[in-house]
Amino acid sequence: MGQGAGAGLVSNELESIFPHLTPFNHSITSPVSPDYNCIAWAAGETDRWWWPLAGSFAYWPSNVPVQETLDAFIKAFGSIGFTPCGNAVIEQGHEKVALYVDENGKPTHAARQRPNGRWTSKLGQGQDIEHELDGLTGAVYGVVAQVLKRPIDE
């Protein structure tokens, strides 16, 4: 189990839910927190939930369609400087975000690339983990449909 796992799931439970995770390809990097979700975490925030839902129930960037579509999510990340990118290879001077979608093309999850080339994800209301990009593909989050990138502020 990774450091700071808190009261959340231990690794072997995660591995049963995300079959591509193994004890050797991921680590838990934060305690459980209900304060933010994977979209906020990928956007670099830890104090609010991002989701396209009308009303006061979640944050969504203004002037971005309040729709559960890949295009709306690309626009949401576009509002903080991300642009579509053709690959998930680490690039000096850039950070990348990967958007996952389910079998219907609806966004389910986002992961952010770390400087070491691995990816960091917030798992719902659970912990943050560091993982390989395909470690979270499968029945729960679907597949990676789009990678985005933006320059890193030096």
Next chain:
Amino acid sequence: MSAATVPAPMALDYASISRASSEHDVLMDPWIEAEEHYRYPVTRRPLSDAEKFYSLAEAWRLDVRFTSSLTQMILHPTYQRIIGMGVAAVPFLLRELERKPDHWFWALHAITGADPVKPEDRGKLRKMAEAWLTWGKEQGLAW
């Protein structure tokens, strides 16, 4: 034995039974309890609002723990059943928000029609919870 031949529960006239001695009570009380259990076993007893709410809430938490989708959370059948409890669920929802902020805001809004969260606090669970708890106190609710 077919269903038609199952005997009906015994209807004893306990009032007519003498309770002259405590020894008699010691013998009869377990018998009375056993008969009540036969008539109203736990599996047939209606759940209290609290039992219903907490069993639904726990099932919901378990099912949505990996999702970031608020849409999936609020459309989940157990969440909808909590909304279906109506005003009876409000004190439990507020108590849960006080104990540990979670996405109960849609349910509270759906039941009460209120929306006390400031636009700048959208998505900030702790501030949203504070706004709803303040609203609850202003309504004179106890939880």
